[in-house]
Amino acid sequence: MAKAKESMFFCKECGYESVKWQGQCPGCKEWNTFVEQPVAKTSTGKAKTVRKLTDIKEPVSINKVKYDENERTQTGFNELDRVLGGGIVRGSLVLVGGDPGIGKSTLLLQVCRNLSDKENRVLYISGEESLSQIKMRGERIGTFKDSMLLLCETNLETIEDTIKRLNPDVVVIDSIQTMFSEEVTSAPGSVSQVRETTNILMQIAKGMNITIFIVGHVTKEGVVAGPRVLEHMVDTVLYFEGDRHASYRILRGVKNRFGSTNEIGVFEMHEEGLKEVTNPSEYMLDGRPEDAPGSATACLIEGTRPILVEVQALVCQSNFGMARRTAAGVDYNRVNLLMAVLEKRIGYQLSGCDAYVNIAGGLKINEPAIDLAIVMSLISSFKNRNIDNKMVFFGEVGLSGEVRAVSMAEQRIQEAVKLGFDTCVLPQTSLKSLKKELNIKLIGVNNIKDAIAII
Ligand SMILES: Nc1ncnc2c1ncn2[C@@H]1O[C@H](COP(=O)(O)OP(=O)(O)O)[C@@H](O)[C@H]1O
Numbered sequence: 001m002a003k004a005k006e007s008m009f010f011c012k013e014c015g016y017e018s019v020k021w022q023g024q025c026p027g028c029k030e031w032n033t034f035v036e037q038p039v040a041k042t043s044t045g046k047a048k049t050v051r052k053l054t055d056i057k058e059p060v061s062i063n064k065v066k067y068d069e070n071e072r073t074q075t076g077f078n079e080l081d082r083v084l085g086g087g088i089v090r091g092s093l094v095l096v097g098g099d100p101g102i103g104k105s106t107l108l109l110q111v112c113r114n115l116s117d118k119e120n121r122v123l124y125i126s127g128e129e130s131l132s133q134i135k136m137r138g139e140r141i142g143t144f145k146d147s148m149l150l151l152c153e154t155n156l157e158t159i160e161d162t163i164k165r166l167n168p169d170v171v172v173i174d175s176i177q178t179m180f181s182e183e184v185t186s187a188p189g190s191v192s193q194v195r196e197t198t199n200i201l202m203q204i205a206k207g208m209n210i211t212i213f214i215v216g217h218v219t220k221e222g223v224v225a226g227p228r229v230l231e232h233m234v235d236t237v238l239y240f241e242g243d244r245h246a247s248y249r250i251l252r253g254v255k256n257r258f259g260s261t262n263e264i265g266v267f268e269m270h271e272e273g274l275k276e277v278t279n280p281s282e283y284m285l286d287g288r289p290e291d292a293p294g295s296a297t298a299c300l301i302e303g304t305r306p307i308l309v310e311v312q313a314l315v316c317q318s319n320f321g322m323a324r325r326t327a328a329g330v331d332y333n334r335v336n337l338l339m340a341v342l343e344k345r346i347g348y349q350l351s352g353c354d355a356y357v358n359i360a361g362g363l364k365i366n367e368p369a370i371d372l373a374i375v376m377s378l379i380s381s382f383k384n385r386n387i388d389n390k391m392v393f394f395g396e397v398g399l400s401g402e403v404r405a406v407s408m409a410e411q412r413i414q415e416a417v418k419l420g421f422d423t424c425v426l427p428q429t430s431l432k433s434l435k436k437e438l439n440i441k442l443i444g445v446n447n448i449k450d451a452i453a454i455i
């Protein structure tokens with residue numbers, strides 16, 4: 001089988017292409033103008049026409065560049081706007097990733113509805129569902145205005161023409177894995193297709209100054225055709241996560257060229273689509289058991305927002321030689337480490353015990369400030385002793401059992417006060433750095449021994 005050509009010869013003068021070097025260009029008859037260049041993955045196509053990002057050709061002083069603070073458009077969801085850094089930015093490309101069935105299409109259809117209600121022209125392009133299927137989902141969500149347009153199409157060239165013809169303000173592509181460009185021979189969903197189609201969409205977004213949302217599926221293996229290859233191409237990457245069987249959903253910013261990352265937005269899936277959860281702490285603590293051993297409340301920071309969660313632990317004697325440990329919502333190795341600290345520094349015989357740690361509500365936490373609450377819930381379950389349910393904990397636990405300071409102590413405590421907690425156990429160093437008087441009993445601890453003494 002013939003090997004595909006890796007490089008071609010181009011005429012420097014007229015751009016004539018040839019597979020081999022020639023002395024005289026057959027195109028412009030110039031001599032000695034051929035240079036060898038690697039073959040571009042795609043042939044020069046229509047996409048080239050929108051490759052221009054701005055009309056300005058000359059470099060300009062940064063002080064002369066103008067932009068409008070109010071160029072952001074509100075999506076009608078405060079939770080989404082916050083994750084985006086204050087609303088959608090014109091000319092940006094936003095990737096929304098997440099497992100199948102998590103609610104990406106629902107969220108974006110709702111965003112489309114909110115935007116079209118505010119006289120934006122919105123084009124929702126689906127490569128996965130038929131018009132009637134989308135309409136069915138639309139019925140669940142509510143009524144739409146006529147400025148909300150639907151299109152079922154997977155051919156990117158057709159999509160490009162349609163976008164140019166209609167000149168909408170916002171476009172949704174659902175999903176990038178189903179789209180294909182005629183210029184690439186590989187199948188839809190393959191890395192080169194996904195990369196090329198995103199590239200074209202980016203040129204459309206920048207060239208026409210419209211916002212494009214792209215839906216991307218994350219498969220278990222993820223990497224091959226998953227949206228990970230796109231992450232560096234787009235402006236903003238949002239992940240929609242949550243337990244498919246629980247109703248709440250977390251929208252997390254992973255990359256954002258126009259705002260801070262690690263903000264989260266909390267939604268709940270209802271019959272009528274997604275609803276915002278404006279007070280996630282209340283939501284996460286809902287149904288907390290009264291006076292049950294093994295339950296401790298932690299005060300965490302997600303992005304700029306404090307959030308209270310309940311840490312549950314169950315420690316019981318192991319029946320087999322090897323103790324079982326599971327951790328849901330927190331790092332498994334972190335739980336093992338904290339148990340080892342308890343065993344070594346306090347002398348609890350935990351190595352023969354099974355331990356199960358869970359974050360109620362299913363939130364995934366990777367902030368070290370949760371350590372103290374994990375330790376307390378483990379001890380509470382091990383000793384079968386209740387922790388006062390008006391008590392919250394935060395603090396990082398080190399290997400020698402010391403409790404280390406964490407940032408934003410004041411915001412955490414304020415959130416606890418707001419939700420009616422009366423005692424807060426925190427690192428001694430964080431306590432010292434507090435400036436404001438807060439209406440709550442504060443107990444500073446230096447190490448986990450001090451914390452155990454409290455309960
Ligand atoms: N009638 C309904 N009531 C409540 N939730 C529903 C209903 N119909 C669908 N859903 C939810 O919507 C989800 C599908 O959302 P969808 O936006 O299609 O996901 P994605 O686009 O991420 O694959 C389902 O997993 C289900 O949780």
Ligand SMILES: [Mg+2]
Pocket residue numbers: 104105106128174
């Ligand atoms: Mg979908």
